[in-house]
Amino acid sequence: MNVLVWNENRHEKKNPIVSDIYPKGIHGAIAAFLSEDTVNVKTSTLDEPEHGLTDEVLIGTDVLIWWGHMAHHEVLDEIVEKVHKRVLEGMGLIVLHSGHFSKIFKKLMGTTCDLKWREADEKERLWVVDPSHPITEGIGEYIELEKEEMYGEHFDIPSPDQLIFLSWFEGGEVFRSGATYQRGKGKVFYFRPGHETYPTYYNEEIQQVIKNAVQWVNNSDTPTPVYGNTNPIETISKKEKG
Amino acid sequence: MNVLVWNENRHEKKNPIVSDIYPKGIHGAIAAFLSEDTVNVKTSTLDEPEHGLTDEVLIGTDVLIWWGHMAHHEVLDEIVEKVHKRVLEGMGLIVLHSGHFSKIFKKLMGTTCDLKWREADEKERLWVVDPSHPITEGIGEYIELEKEEMYGEHFDIPSPDQLIFLSWFEGGEVFRSGATYQRGKGKVFYFRPGHETYPTYYNEEIQQVIKNAVQWVNNSDTPTPVYGNTNPIETISKKEKG
Amino acid sequence: MNVLVWNENRHEKKNPIVSDIYPKGIHGAIAAFLSEDTVNVKTSTLDEPEHGLTDEVLIGTDVLIWWGHMAHHEVLDEIVEKVHKRVLEGMGLIVLHSGHFSKIFKKLMGTTCDLKWREADEKERLWVVDPSHPITEGIGEYIELEKEEMYGEHFDIPSPDQLIFLSWFEGGEVFRSGATYQRGKGKVFYFRPGHETYPTYYNEEIQQVIKNAVQWVNNSDTPTPVYGNTNPIETISKKEKG
Amino acid sequence: MNVLVWNENRHEKKNPIVSDIYPKGIHGAIAAFLSEDTVNVKTSTLDEPEHGLTDEVLIGTDVLIWWGHMAHHEVLDEIVEKVHKRVLEGMGLIVLHSGHFSKIFKKLMGTTCDLKWREADEKERLWVVDPSHPITEGIGEYIELEKEEMYGEHFDIPSPDQLIFLSWFEGGEVFRSGATYQRGKGKVFYFRPGHETYPTYYNEEIQQVIKNAVQWVNNSDTPTPVYGNTNPIETISKKEKG
Numbered sequence: 001m002n003v004l005v006w007n008e009n010r011h012e013k014k015n016p017i018v019s020d021i022y023p024k025g026i027h028g029a030i031a032a033f034l035s036e037d038t039v040n041v042k043t044s045t046l047d048e049p050e051h052g053l054t055d056e057v058l059i060g061t062d063v064l065i066w067w068g069h070m071a072h073h074e075v076l077d078e079i080v081e082k083v084h085k086r087v088l089e090g091m092g093l094i095v096l097h098s099g100h101f102s103k104i105f106k107k108l109m110g111t112t113c114d115l116k117w118r119e120a121d122e123k124e125r126l127w128v129v130d131p132s133h134p135i136t137e138g139i140g141e142y143i144e145l146e147k148e149e150m151y152g153e154h155f156d157i158p159s160p161d162q163l164i165f166l167s168w169f170e171g172g173e174v175f176r177s178g179a180t181y182q183r184g185k186g187k188v189f190y191f192r193p194g195h196e197t198y199p200t201y202y203n204e205e206i207q208q209v210i211k212n213a214v215q216w217v218n219n220s221d222t223p224t225p226v227y228g229n230t231n232p233i234e235t236i237s238k239k240e241k242g
Numbered sequence: 243m244n245v246l247v248w249n250e251n252r253h254e255k256k257n258p259i260v261s262d263i264y265p266k267g268i269h270g271a272i273a274a275f276l277s278e279d280t281v282n283v284k285t286s287t288l289d290e291p292e293h294g295l296t297d298e299v300l301i302g303t304d305v306l307i308w309w310g311h312m313a314h315h316e317v318l319d320e321i322v323e324k325v326h327k328r329v330l331e332g333m334g335l336i337v338l339h340s341g342h343f344s345k346i347f348k349k350l351m352g353t354t355c356d357l358k359w360r361e362a363d364e365k366e367r368l369w370v371v372d373p374s375h376p377i378t379e380g381i382g383e384y385i386e387l388e389k390e391e392m393y394g395e396h397f398d399i400p401s402p403d404q405l406i407f408l409s410w411f412e413g414g415e416v417f418r419s420g421a422t423y424q425r426g427k428g429k430v431f432y433f434r435p436g437h438e439t440y441p442t443y444y445n446e447e448i449q450q451v452i453k454n455a456v457q458w459v460n461n462s463d464t465p466t467p468v469y470g471n472t473n474p475i476e477t478i479s480k481k482e483k484g
Numbered sequence: 485m486n487v488l489v490w491n492e493n494r495h496e497k498k499n500p501i502v503s504d505i506y507p508k509g510i511h512g513a514i515a516a517f518l519s520e521d522t523v524n525v526k527t528s529t530l531d532e533p534e535h536g537l538t539d540e541v542l543i544g545t546d547v548l549i550w551w552g553h554m555a556h557h558e559v560l561d562e563i564v565e566k567v568h569k570r571v572l573e574g575m576g577l578i579v580l581h582s583g584h585f586s587k588i589f590k591k592l593m594g595t596t597c598d599l600k601w602r603e604a605d606e607k608e609r610l611w612v613v614d615p616s617h618p619i620t621e622g623i624g625e626y627i628e629l630e631k632e633e634m635y636g637e638h639f640d641i642p643s644p645d646q647l648i649f650l651s652w653f654e655g656g657e658v659f660r661s662g663a664t665y666q667r668g669k670g671k672v673f674y675f676r677p678g679h680e681t682y683p684t685y686y687n688e689e690i691q692q693v694i695k696n697a698v699q700w701v702n703n704s705d706t707p708t709p710v711y712g713n714t715n716p717i718e719t720i721s722k723k724e725k726g
Numbered sequence: 727m728n729v730l731v732w733n734e735n736r737h738e739k740k741n742p743i744v745s746d747i748y749p750k751g752i753h754g755a756i757a758a759f760l761s762e763d764t765v766n767v768k769t770s771t772l773d774e775p776e777h778g779l780t781d782e783v784l785i786g787t788d789v790l791i792w793w794g795h796m797a798h799h800e801v802l803d804e805i806v807e808k809v810h811k812r813v814l815e816g817m818g819l820i821v822l823h824s825g826h827f828s829k830i831f832k833k834l835m836g837t838t839c840d841l842k843w844r845e846a847d848e849k850e851r852l853w854v855v856d857p858s859h860p861i862t863e864g865i866g867e868y869i870e871l872e873k874e875e876m877y878g879e880h881f882d883i884p885s886p887d888q889l890i891f892l893s894w895f896e897g898g899e900v901f902r903s904g905a906t907y908q909r910g911k912g913k914v915f916y917f918r919p920g921h922e923t924y925p926t927y928y929n930e931e932i933q934q935v936i937k938n939a940v941q942w943v944n945n946s947d948t949p950t951p952v953y954g955n956t957n958p959i960e961t962i963s964k965k966e967k968g
Contacts, residue, residue: 184398225356
């Protein structure tokens with residue numbers, strides 16, 4: 001399985017707090033823990049040519065992980081089209097945190113994906129609401145993060161196919177923080193945590209969820225359905241018999 | 243309630259079979275039977291300025307009905323953006339037949355919306371699978387159409403929120419022919435029948451379904467959720483308590 | 485519309501704290517605010533003959549509201565069967581709070597309906613996650629209850645058809661506190677709040693939700709589907725044509 | 727993985743047509759093809775003591791396959807309770823054909839599970855509507871069965887978590903013929919085909935679906951959620967910190 005971790009990689013360049021936490025970038029941190037398990041992990045970032053998402057790269061990717069925030073608008077529409085096409089063809093997609101506002105996630109959801117937010121060093125507790133789902137394997141009742149950005153309802157998404165996690169925040173809000181969707185042949189998992197100013201992606205339970213999700217969204221071997229103009233089965237059958 | 247029936251209105255101009263069946267256009271036929279019940283019904287077509295979908299028109303529309311087929315690509319992206327925004331704000335949307343491939347439906351679904359099809363004068367029978375849904379009120383076990391275009395699975399849509407009708411076709415296929423979705427505050431209903439060369443929209447049961455759906459998708463009075471940066475409720479509450 | 489409020493009415497007899505809050509019983513309090521809107525509201529309690537749920541009563545009921553807690557096991561199985569049958573026929577059902585463990589709710593869900601709980605005078609905040617659903621009409625972003633019993637995930641229910649409210653609790657838990665289900669022709673709404681030692685059913689927003697839900701679950705006029713052995717449609721059609 | 731194939735095994739004893747097709751019983755035929763893949767396959771039948779579903783057998787079963795028809799009422803309620811408990815604990819369940827009316831399926835669904843039917847040697851075509859689901863792996867666009875009993879809508883079940891197959895019947899009906907549900911930790915798959923007077927379980931594609939489903943419903947290793955009275959996390963956390 002080939003996993004590609006895509007990161008905007010801008011906060012890391014502009015904010016020393018972020019680069020101190022993630023010296024190799026958020027993509028580097030995610031790729032590092034995924035490499036413990038998965039044979040092939042690569043990374044791409046916004047400022048590479050074609051954002052590092054060339055046709056060749058996309059065709060060779062089974063699972064794409066997406067982190068973006070301040071530069072969603074800089075992602076070229078034609079690249080978004082290509083990523084979208086690949087998801088519908090079966091490439092798994094994991095959208096993290098502020099990726100809720102990425103072009104690719106909004107294109108797959110069809111909604112604004114808007115929400116409430118607050119940066120106030122609040123405790124988050126992600127409760128498992130689907131304890132027998134493969135994505136929660138090895139996770140206990142909840143994951144606790146000492147400090148995170150708050151995301152609160154209402155979260156403007158289509159009703160998830162499966163609701164996996166619900167977050168509780170110290171400041172008083174709740175959030176649907178783990179949700180799955182099927183789009184075409186592609187499996188999509190949105191996972192809330194991971195604000196750039198906190199070391200969330202070093203948390204071993206968060207890492208476990210992402211590892212589990214990589215396995216779960218991987219679906220690239222399934223056959224392509226037949227579409228378009230078609231002959232009448234019944235008539236053919238009758239002729240063959242006749 | 244203000245209903246707007248939008249029609250591409252091209253087959254009517256080019257194909258005498260179609261204009262014979264629908265001398266006032268498909269939009270005219272739909273508007274005519276809706277006018278029996280609903281106070282305000284208007285129509286717009288592709289070739290009007292801004293496709294008859296100006297800001298003023300859209301703001302004044304509670305429910306939009308969409309029929310298109312051969313000229314989906316001619317609908318301007320900026321108009322699609324406006325219609326999309328209005329749906330998310332609560333304007334109901336009913337997408338008919340070949341509208342499955344319209345820009346607005348694909349944008350709301352996030353998938354290709356592809357399917358199988360055949361023009362062979364086949365009998366269609368639409369079975370009710372949600373007999374207590376308001377959209378099926380007054381309909382018996384099924385609606386039979388003597389001749390229709392066939393649409394067959396696989397239909398590349400997200401799993402519907404509610405599956406209302408399933409079609410049986412003489413040639414051997416089945417199709418999810420009535421399906422609802424919520425997108426933002428907007429309620430969406432896809433309804434399969436209505437190929438331009440058949441008098442489907444004169445069928446009284448088809449008319450009843452569309453009338454029911456107009457009532458059901460109308461949701462324009464609901465409040466707008468609060469999004470964006472927000473203050474911590476708990477801190478405020480504690481301060482207020484003193 | 486005929487609404488029946490059913491209450492176990494045992495805490496009220498044994499615990500003066502409860503009878504002080506609800507001198508006419510929880511059923512009396514609920515019936516009182518519903519009577520402001522709805523023409524016919526009646527009440528029944530466990531200790532009446534047949535628990536006040538005779539065939540005649542059930543046939544005349546469009547919407548049943550259920551509150552029970554300490555005596556679920558005393559509800560006779562044959563009465564549960566009758567209530568279940570009526571729900572599948574289209575009688576709306578609103579299950580409140582500790583009714584999650586009632587025989588009727590478990591029978592409709594097919595699961596244990598187990599959950600976590602704590603009585604510790606905690607603040608509850610019910611966030612609206614489906615802001616355009618009729619059940620949340622007139623409710624803002626959330627309902628705040630100063631003191632309530634805590635119910636926490638994991639809540640062992642089938643995935644709801646529609647998730648309406650999510651609760652945040654002061655002690656650190658979350659809960660799916662408003663959920664809808666369709667069973668047969670019957671619409672079911674589970675609503676979490678209302679522990680007997682708190683004056684929750686005097687809260688005007690809680691009352692508004694229950695009033696909205698009464699309207700929403702009412703579905704008793706829909707036709708009964710046809711089941712059983714059936715003749716082949718196609719053969720008949722061909723003969724008729726022939 | 728331990729698979730148990732349960733069969734009523736009455737038609738086989740009373741009807742020579744059935745015993746000619748299935749000389750070792752329907753359970754024997756299913757066990758035979760499953761044994762090609764799966765290490766441990768056992769069978770049990772109605773007339774064994776405790777229907778062959780003792781505590782020991784159930785505890786040792788990861789996936790249970792259920793075929794019943796004429797003697798649903800003879801299955802003891804206490805055995806149904808035990809099977810139900812095991813499903814909620816994570817034992818996978820595959821319900822075949824006329825098992826739609828079994829006590830265990832109705833108990834898990836909460837509805838009548840009623841439907842329309844006809845025995846008229848009709849062709850059935852099961853269309854794949856979820857082509858990237860593991861249960862449809864290796865299956866093309868549809869499975870065709872030359873002769874089967876017809877089952878038609880309306881099928882009185884809760885809306886499936888995932889709709890996998892839709893059947894087309896020669897006589898004019900459609901049916902939701904493959905559907906999944908989660909109940910507690912248990913995964914449930916209902917699969918329509920397999921009337922006792924046809925050799926359906928010798929069809930290789932039908933066998934492939936059942937083999938796939940055995941893998942998919944197997945979920946018995948997942949942890950058991952924590953329920954019941956619980957301490958306040960926040961208070962504990964604060965004390966520990968303090």
